[in-house]
Amino acid sequence: MKKTIGKLMLDIVGWKLDNHLDLSAIDKCVLVCAPHTSNWDFYYTIAAFWQMGIPMKMFIKDAWTKPWYGYFIKQLGGIGIDRTQNKNMVEFASQLLKSSAHLYLINTPEGTRSYSPKWKTGFYYIAQEAQVPIVLGYCDYKEKRAGLSKIVPVENRTLEEILAEIEAFYQNVTAKYPEKFNKKIY
Template sequence: MKKLIGKFLLGIMGWKLDITVPVKTIPKCVLIAAPHTTNWDFYYAVSAFWAMGIPMKFFIKDSWTKPWYGFLIKALGGIGINRAQRSDMVGFAAKQLNTKKHLYMLNTPEGSRSYAEKWKTGFYYIALEAKVPILLAYADYQKKMAGIGKVIDDIQNKTKEEVLQEIEAYYFNIQGKFPENYNKKIY
């Protein structure tokens, strides 16, 4: 049912789905979504992931999961996190990945919809600890296309800089809704 809803939601907005990455063969991963320049990114991301049949979870401020609409955020895949408490987010996320058969852990490493000087790199450490690939998801507003376009696997045999360079090169030509809010130099 979610597949049909996702395809319908993309279709009514005139967007196309990029399904070039064989998601059915990748049971677990860290999923990056960029550029993240507007709240509309969430709409397109959820629609695309539903249309692809991806079992996705994401971290969100726990203040979004506690009010009356918190059940909806959780149903969409939200895991409430109290950011005021110091905790081992990398270990927690890796444990989530290691205890599930199928899970895509969504991450927006810019950390903001505003211009960011550099990305947060927790996604890299989560993938490294959980021994899962990193998938690169996007919503390109210029092309009106959303999906997952690249897999970075075997990160245990690459340096952090090599992984970041590969990611930076991939996202270089992808257009966010507000391009001025996206720093193409991610590290």
């Protein structure tokens, strides 16, 4: 049902699904989604991921999971996190991946929809600790495409090598608000 809804959502707005990966080969991963400059990114991303049948989860402020609509946020894959508590999110996220048979854990390393001088690097440490690859997802507003296009292995690679590869990938992706997307991520 979600596949049909996802396809319909993208068709209505004239967007296309762009998937260059064999998803059957990826049981679990850290799914980096960028650029993240608008709330619309969530709409297109969810539609694309539903159409692909991706078993996704994402961390979200726990305030979004507690009110009457919290049920729906959880059904969309939201995991409420109280960010005022001093928790080791890398360990929590890596344990979640390790204990799951099939999970794409969404991460938006810009950390905000506003301009960010550099990305947060927790996604790299989560992938390393959980021993899973990083998969790159995107929304390209110029091309009106959303999808997955690259697997970035983390084993035996430095943070700088990974960030350089990711930065090169996102150079030709156009954000909804390009002035808010810093293409120099580190």
